[in-house]
Amino acid sequence: MIIARKLAEESAEMENRTEDHSEESDTNENPDINLENEAETQDAKVVDEDESKAKRPKEALNDSDGDCDQSCPICMDLWTSSGNHRLCCLRCGHLFGYSCIVRWLQCTCTSANRRCPQCNRKAAVKDIRMLYARKLTSIDTSELDRLKEQIENVTSEKNRMEMELSRHVIRQKLFEQQISGMRERICELETQQSQITIYPHQNISKHMVKKFHLDRSIEICKDGGCRVLDYNPWFGFLVVSQKATNTLFSGYGIKKIDTEKFQPRQFIFLHTQAIRDIMFNTAKQSMLLSVGFDKCAKLMDINNHIVMHSYQTEFPLWSCCWSGDNSNIFFVGAQNGTITEFDIRQTHGPIETLENPGDRSPVVSLAAVPSSPNSGISRGGFVACRLNTCYAYERKDSKYIPKQIFLEGPFVSVCYDEKNNHALISSRPNARQPHARHIVCTIEKGNDESTICNVVHTFHAGNSQQLLSRPCYIHMESDTLVAAHQESTSSISLWSVSTGKQVNSLPVSDPVVDLCTVDVDNNLFLATLSSKKVRIYSHG
Secondary structure (H helix, E strand, O other): OHHHHHHHHHHHHHHHHHHHHHHHHHHHHOHHHHHHHHHHHHHHHHHHHHHHHHHOOHHHHHHHHOOOOOEOOOOOOEOEOOOOOEEEEOOOOOEEEHHHHHHHHHHHOOOOOOEOOOOOOEOOHHHOEEOOOOOOOOEOOHHHHHHHHHHHHHHHHHHHHHHHHHHHHHHHHHHHHHHHHHHHHHHHHHHHHHHHHHOOHHHOOHHHHOOEEEEEEEEOOOOOOOOOEEEEOOOOEEEEEEEOOOOOOOOEEEEEEEOOOOEEEEEEEEEOOOEEEEEEOOOOOOEEEEEEOOOEEEEEEOOOOEEEEEEEOOOOEEEEEEOOOOOOEEEEEEOOOOEEEEEOOOOOOOOEEEOOOOOOOOEEEEEEEOOOOOOOOOOOEEEEEEOOOEEEEEEEOOEEEEEEOOOOOOEEEEEEEOOOOEEEEEEOOOOOOOOOEEEEEEEEOOOOOEOEEEEEEEEEOOOOOOOOOOOEEEEOOOOEEEEEEEOOOOEEEEEEOOOOOEEEEEEOOOOOOEEEEEEEOOEEEEEEEOOOEEEEEEEO
């Protein structure tokens, strides 16, 4: 029994060994079964890794996923947390520096082909979004940007100060030249004074003893409307602008006044709106130039009462003058600040239009300056007064170059005295100057942009001047007088240019808008014009 039991156990053990060997052989004979087993093993590993990854903290995942490249793919420079190169992205998700991607979309790409420079997907400036990455190492340039902005501000302020300094240096040089000219003038006057002291009786003129007094008054227009007058010494008559009295033909024209007996003569219709200035041609003695608010400049033969030609402009005209060197050239000043040059031999239009970009106010007065080596406008030209600025225009080749005269406005009128090479520039009161001023000055040579105004006398004419009243020169044998209306005293004041003192005062009942001298057979008269009347003052 014992032997039989042992044999049974040994046979069972042999069978088990046979089954294990058969299973191993089957496995070796089928490689697909081995691959399947290995795949199942790998899947099990992946599942284990996912489970372990899921069990990791979220911060660990964010740290690994949030890392990104720290340089812009366009310029290869580091992103910043502020300023122009701060981190941003497009709709496709690619990252760039803000200034680089804006420049790429706006300058490099065309309007129809704006795309991302990395993935070529369509993009626009409006798609740019600012990003705030947790693990991005950016350069803090806020302090640098602030310093750059401060440097730009300081640089612009420095440039402005340098320009202002250069402008003041130029003005300082002009004033120094003016001071030297005034010192020379003082020396000349002191010399003249010493000569007058030594020879007092030789410099006394009978004309200095005589004064002007009212001779007669001539009514021109009951309704008013008179504005300017001029004297023609060759044919012996005054011309006065006035409003037309004929109700059928509304407009403005001129009235002739015979200076032999000071009798009014014909009325000649010229403009549809108010006449602002008139002037005779010194070479073509019967030709009268007139300008008005109807935007026309007209040439008229005063003897035949015929309008020779009309020149149409774009703006109302305020002033006119003939050229001092060419009797065929004349200038007109417009309401918008432009000055237009015309030639009477060319009737189709103007030759040139001169503009002053800095001042668009009306050109209230023009005065011709003939060529003279002693003048600051040696080649000839004219002086133009706008309401706010005064310029001397000097002829250079065929052009006129503007040079500013540094005097204070608002300006009223300008006239030029060829005998003494003096300019008479009149100004209204302003915030710094409480009086109306009539400045007698010489125009000296300056630089390319300005001239030197050497003031000889400044005559104060009251603290008010509402009207644009024009003064005039009165030439006498041994002296030159300046006559001007004073609104504050309702009078006409006369000053001596040689002494700088007032020599006469004529009371007036209504404001005077224009004055001129009349010389008839060596008899000197002063003609004054109000809105309705002409008054004649005789000297004697």
